[in-house]
Amino acid sequence: MHQPENPLKRTFNEMNSDPSNMDLEYHDQTAAASNNFNPRKYQLEIFKVAMKRNTIAVLDTGTGKTLIAVMLIKAIAQASKFACPDKLLIFLAPTVHLVHQQYEVIKIHTNFEVGEYYGAKGIDEWTLKNWEKEINDHEVLVMTPQILLDALRKAFLSINMICLLIIDECHHASGNHPYAKIMKEFYHKSNFKPKIFGMTASPVVRKGVSSSRDCEGQLSELESILDSLIYTIEDRTEVEVHVPSAEQSCRFYDQTRFCILNLKAKMDDALSKFDASLLTLQNSMQISYKDVDDKFKALRRRLLNDYAKIWHCLDDLGLICAYEAVKACLENVPNANEDCDTYRRSILQCKLFLEEVLSIIQESLPVGDEIFLHCGFDYLEAVELGYISPKLHELIQIFLSFRGSKVLSLIFVERIITANVIQRFVKKVSALGHFTVSYLTGSNTSVDALAPKVQKETLESFRSGKVNLLFATDVVEEGIHVPNCSCVIRFDLPKTVRSYIQSRGRARQNNSQFIVMLERGNVKQRDQLFDIIRSEHLIDSAPNTTVNPDARFLKPCTLEETNAYVVEATGASVTADSSVSVLNRYCEKLPRDKFYTPKPSFDYVNSGGSVECNITFPPNSALQTIVGHASKNSHLAKQLACLDACKKLHEMGALDDHLLPSMEVPSDNNLSVKSKETSAGPGTTKRKELHGTTPLRALVGSWKDDIDGALFHAYKFYFSCNIVSQIYSSFVLLIESKLDDDVGDIEVDLYLVAKMVKATVSSCGQVRLDAEQMIKAKCFQEFFFNGLFGRLFCGSKSSSTLRQFLLQNETESLWNQSYMYLLLPIEHDPLKIKWDAINGCTSVVEYLKKNPLLSVKHCNDAEVNLLPSTNGSSETKFEGSVIHFANNSFDIDNLKNMVVMAVHTGKIYSIVQVVSNSSAENRFDGTTDAAPSNFTTFREYFNKKYRIMLMYPGQPLLLLKQSHKPHNLLVDFNDEDACGKAPEAKKPRMHVHMPPELLIHVNVGIDVLKAFYLLPSLMYRLESLMLASQLREEIGFRSSDFHIASSLILEALTTLKCCESFSMERLELLGDSVLKYAVSCHLYLNYPKKHEGQLSALRSYAVCNATLYKLGTDRKVQEYIRDSAFDPRRWVAPGQRSLRPVPCNCGVDSLEVPLDPKFQSEIPPGVVGKCCDLGHRWMGSKTISDCVEALIGAYYISGGLVAALHMMKWLGIDVELDSSLVVSATNSASTRSYTPKDDEIDALESKIGYKFCVKFFLQEAITHATNQEVYCYQRLEFLGDSVLDLLITQHFYQSHGHIDPGELTDLRSASVNNENFAQVAVRRNLYEHLQHCSTLLLSQITEYVKSFPEPLDDTSSAPSKRGPKALGDLVESIAGAILMDTRLDLDEVWRIFKPLLSPIATPEKLELAPLRELNELCDSLGYFIKEKCTNRGEMVHAELRLQLDDVLLVGEGTERTRKLAKGKAACHLLKELENNKISGGVSKRRKLDPLGDLSFMELDINVLSQTIDEDMSETTIHKKQTGVEIISGSLSDNCSKEAGSPNVDIPIIGSINMKKGGPRTALSQLCKTMLWPKPTFETDEQKSRTPMEIDEGDKKRSAFNSFVSKITLHIPGFGSIKCTGDPRADKKSSFDSAAVILLKKLQQQGKLIIDDSK
Secondary structure, eight states: OOOOOOTTOOOHHHHHHOGGGOOSOOSOHHHHHHOOOOOOHHHHHHHHHHHHSOEEEEOOTTSOHHHHHHHHHHHHHHHHHHHOTTOEEEEEOSSHHHHHHHHHHHHHHOOSOEEEEOGGGTGGGOOHHHHHHHHHHOSEEEEOHHHHHHHHHTTSSOGGGEEEEEEETGGGOSTTOHHHHHIIIIITTOSSOOEEEEEESOOOOSSOOSSHHHHHHHHHHHHHHHTOEEEOOSOOHHHHHHSOOOEEEEEEEOOOOSOOHHHHHHHHHHHHHHHHHHHHHHHHOSSOOHHHHHHHHHHHHHHHHHHHHHHHHHHHTOHHHHHHHHHHHHHTOOOOTTSOHHHHHHHHHHHHHHHHHHHHHHHTSOTTGGGGGSTTOOHHHHHHTTSSOHHHHHHHHHHHHSOSSOOOEEEEOSOHHHHHHHHHHHHHOGGGTTSOEEEEOOSOSOTTOOOHHHHHHHHHHHHHTSOSEEEEOGGGSSSOOOTTOOEEEESSOOSSHHHHHHHHTTOOSTTOEEEEEEETTOHHHHHHHHHHHHHHHHHHTOGGGSSOGGGOOOOOOOOOOOOEEEOTTTOOEEEHHHHHHHHHHHHHTSOOBTTBOOOOEEEEEEETTEEEEEEEOOTTSSOOEEEOOOBSSHHHHHHHHHHHHHHHHHHHTSBOTTSSBOOOSOOOGGGGOOOTTOOOOTTOSSOEEEEOOOOOGGGOOSOTTOTTOEEEEEEEEEEEESSTTOOOOEEEEEESSOOOHHHHSEEEEEEETTEEEEEEEEEEEEEEEOHHHHHHHHHHHHHHHHHHHSOSEEOOTTTTOOOEETTSSOOGGGOBTTBOOEEEEEETTTTEEOHHHHHHHHHHHHHHHHOGGGGOOTTOOOOBOSOTTSOSOOOOSOOSSEEEOSSOEEEGGGOTTOEEEETTTOOEEEEEEEOTTOOTTSBOOOTTOSSOOSOSBHHHHHHHHHOBOOSOTTSOOEEEEEOOOOOOTTSOTTSTTSOOOSOOOBOOOOEEEEOGGGEEEOOOOHHHHHHHTTHHHHHHHHHHHHHHHHHHHHHOOOBTTBOOOHHHHHHHHBOGGGOOSOOTHHHHHHHHHHHHHHHHHHHHHHOTTSOHHHHHHHHHHHHSHHHHHHHHHHTTGGGTOBOSOOOGGGOOOTTOOOSSOOOOOSSOOSSSOOOOGGGEESSOSSOBTOOOTTOOEEEEHHHHHHHHHHHHHHHHHHHHHHHHHHHHHHHTOOOOOOHHHHHHHHHHHHTOOOOOOTTHHHHHHHHHTOOOSSHHHHHHHTBOGGGOOSOOTHHHHHHHHHHHHHHHHHHHHHHOTTSOHHHHHHHHHHHSSHHHHHHHHHHTTOGGGOBOOOHHHHHHHHHHHHTSOSSOSTTSOOOSSOOOHHHHHHHHHHHHHHHHHTTSOHHHHHHHHHHHHOSOOOTTTOOOOHHHHHHHHHHHHTOOEEEEEEEETTEEEEEEEEEOSSOEEEEEEEESSHHHHHHHHHHHHHHHHHHTTOOOOOOSSOOOOHHHIIIIIISOOOTTTSOOOTTGGGOEEEETTTTEEEEEEOOOTTSOOOTTOTTOOEEEEEOOOOSTTHHHHHHHHHHHHHTOOOOEEEEEEEEEEEEEEESOGGGOEEEEEEEEEEEEEEETTTEEEEEEOOOBSSHHHHHHHHHHHHHHHHHHTTSOEEETTO
16 A cells, blocks of 8 residues: 655655755644754764664653654664564554654655554454554554554564554653553563664653652663663753743732632532432332432432532632533533433433522622623623632733734643633633634543544644634643644643643743743642752753763663463463453443443452452353452452453453454455455445356257267147137157256246237157158258248348358258257147158258359349249239249139248248239339338339349239247236336337249248247246256255255246246245244354354354355356346257357356456446356346345245255255254253242243243243343344244245235335334233343333323234334244244244234235335336435434425424434325325336436436435536536526526536436436436337438447337426437437437526536
């Protein structure tokens, strides 16, 4: 990860070779770029010393210590580049502010890759992989010391990996500070130590030093811990000359004169009263648990803290500031919306107390003095009246002494409330109105603390000069650099010498001031300041800070023997003092809910002067109790007990080898493979992949060259039409392999226009064909399949190639051994091949081979005639009843329905009738040609176009029915709900006129010809079943009482895109539940010690799409999937040459496509689902995962759980449910001890209707984690969730086989959810038996039960509130308990639970969520919704706008969450729609429309759920997917506004993208923005016998078909606009043409501006 080079950076060589180029003012980037500072002598001196040995540089603030560190970083990096290239350079800073500041400095001044690390970045959740990536990507790591300490303890980093460790503000390295722990726990114990460079301005961390000896001791201790010698500069002349030094002074203020005793008494009375009211409220609770007791204690502490803050401000700052303090406390009153009623009233009492204090302060002021509590008061008068303390008055005087508003002053205070209140007060003083004021705190847990983001913004504002006066606590004492700070004021005295030195160092500007405020006559303050100044003098004069380091030696660091546990595998360690945090972190990761926070409890036992700590863990912990060792005090006892617990948890596997809570998701590198071009992972909808298609083994034939004939398995095709008069010839399929019974004996419905044909396939034994019969059969198949669905003649006049009969020579190339079968017509009864028809076809082929026309080039001018019996003369007059064909003559009365072939085109026709009073001399009309004809007569047409001289031009013309391309007859397009598709074009019937002598009679019946059109669809279905049967054989599960139909496997392999009457969706839904159940049972039984969170993580991994994708691809399931509708135009029979070849350009030579990232993309190069000639096709990655689930569902339906488990095992999911494990779990539960309440179990059993064999299962199922038992219901809930999911899904699958998958999903979603189960718990009175110890949970259950309408029965409507999750969990855990007690008997569980769950949802009574219902309704009607959500305090206000044809409907809702608010607004809109007589009737399977198909399906733009800003007129929306930019702007002066709509904006769009789909997308975006209904399209198809010129420009081409679309757009308040597009070669292009014309018409009418420059 290489960052672009910063122009401000300098290389190490530049920095060291010429010191004059080095900058000193390193913090300010602009200054660093514009000013060149020479490194001063003392900096170079310290740098050289630091290069030789570990050094602590003690320099004043602002002297450039960080610059020395940067020089050191470059030097050490250069030196270790060759010796230790993988070593790290780590810079430690004690605060987040400093980390960010130093990170910026190093990034600017070096060319290294720098990273910054602190807790708010979520580093606590990082794993080894995260750290490895950071180490690989960065060379310098800047972090807080706690981050490094944690990484070292977890063995993510080691001290040996570091070559340089820089410690900023290193004086903190003492006691329990992370600096000291890093050095003692890791540095001093390592054999390979990094170089240390410490930096500080005040090397003493205690309050001060009492003597020179004390000073030396503290400095020596610091040196010993850091293994470094302190170095200071001897000659401070250079520092004093160049580094600004603040002028120090004291400002004195008088003691407070305002008498506050009376006021304090009133406030004390108010406090006592409200404290008593809190106790009364607490005692009024009938049932009280520890959780609410703890909350009351915390609330009382908060009340006292608020009172202390107010009292402090009153005493220290005066009455006005006390008033502001009360207001600040009121702003921070906690929110208790979700707490119990009593606690909410207690919160209200606290608020009332603060309001009463506010009132007391107001009433203490004389009449008229209330003005002092508001802005703009006379502060001098307030001082005289004593409302402002002398201390605060003195501060104001300092501010008034500042000249101009350019001053930057930092005011240090002790308390956050002081900083907040004074900055509020200063804003009220009009005399200080020219200053901008703010305050800054640390990121502690105080309610007054500022958020980290606000802190950072405030500090930046102060640095930039936007804030003049910044009140701050000690958070900015150390290291924070503000170069223009001109004054530092210590409003409250510093407590330590370090604080004094550091705060003084914040004054960085020349002639800056450092002011300390003191109370007159306050000896304590005077002495405190004197001690601090004396300590600083002692530090400066300490003897061991001289410049002679070689004469001194380091005192060895004394390492106390610490208790620790080290993991051998990694080196991760935990000590006694860190064990408590490790244990707390482990408990934090245990499953929790809003009512229960898992944490260990500690009990102390005193015995003989020693203390023993016993730990009780949460019920879902792997470890339940631990008994600690006896220790001298409770603190140590707790630490040692926690250390023992950490050791045991690691040994049990609950803590991993890095001593983190074990992650239960196994790592699998194969699952994380992602394409370089895509961020989408495996198993996702976004990712598209190239896959192959498995070859059909059943159609492999070895008889291609068999000269002795062959033996075939025969399968009869019998066709019966629902219109009895329609007759279709039967056919026989001859193949070498025997088909499975459920493949070779099937019925298939074929749908034609206005009729339906039922095809019956049945086995009829074996048939042998001799060599001659095989030749004829192949000839028959070649002739008809090429004549009807291909071409019998190759070559063309336009290409000047030889016109050649396809079957003229050898035809072996048309046959492929991997795809061989024969389709021959047969008599229906008895079974007999129609050899007369086959022989007649063979004679036609022989005739065509010998016909002289076939040997003539089109470029030759010679004329030919086709009737060899003539002598070249022509008959211009027809007499008699005999019609002469090219190969025979027939009576005129025998021609109807005769099958013929045109010798000049090779097309096959059937004769409709003889056209009386017609001949070839008639005027040529081109029949259906759209273009005017260039020929006068038919005779001239054939002579000039085909060079054919008619011999019998006087014969009557024949009206012929053209052969047509094959259609997909598997889909009933007459059914509106069959499949979504674009508007169907109107297709006229096509007939042609033809002179008889151009026709050859083919001796087959019309019934044979008609049956040929049924064969492609039937064979496609048959081949699909063969594929399913082949997969079934691969899976290989055989059982005497089990058989899975190939049709069911085919259903599992078929996606919705196939537009069949079946798809995998239903089976996928069921398979998902089966898989979830099987995995849940397996995990529950095999891992009795794992808690619900771990089990859920393991289950999520096992059933996630990425896992299923890998399992599916390992078994090559993707090669069996059918992912596109049958395309009969590309269907090719053996012996047929394809008219629509798709050469393979996929970059793969084999049929199978390897799983390689280069074959994965979010935007595939080809059409998804379209196969090339090698069978490669792009499909969604998630489709494979869905197919795996569908296959599991198919096996479950056919053979129950046993079959489904076999299917999972074949896939690689080993989830066998061992009965011995069930027995073991049951036996274990039967031995558990528990103490149930009186008759609790019996009463609950009677309500459930089941008597438990093992009562503990039920006891466990009703025990919530707050009950503080060693068990709870969470594991059973995990099991019961999957049980109910499966049982309910199975019920819907079996009971509602007629509904589509979307509705089935809605039914399951409506029934399998926590809210539905919570309602069951209330309606069946199960909630009364929930064992818990949570007042909040009890309160919420009570409120939820009250929200049910009376009477409480199955027919009552839904409650007005949502139930607590614990109630739904209770029902699920009871289901899990029954499952275990019945030894996994699913039927028994359903018998018990079905009446409990009744009434179960049905399609008729299914209620969708209001927003979902509104979206689907508007989507089906073509309307758009505009939504706008705004936060109003704790509530969210949602507004939904829906523009009907002439009415704008607005729905509004206000709720606690965005989702609920939008739901309420949707309810209002649905009612408005009902009032407008628009409701219901939303189809679950949305039909595709021209705009919807493109904009919402292909481009994945969710119009209905996307928020459209109200201020669209002022914003620009860029759509990368569409290339269209939508801008809304006001009407310009030269555009007229609509009458009655003065505020209507004119939309402006960029230039229209003319690529396919671009115009429709532009129109869709326009309609969405303007809330116009979607336009409608009507399409007409035109056909021609001669090529037509279509399109224009580069897209211009010739075609025989064209499409013209009409578009209608209704604009509310204006009317409808209709346009007709230009002819195009396909429907979607015709939609685009119509859309372009409509957009331009909108522009002409002033409704739109098209800006081509965009």
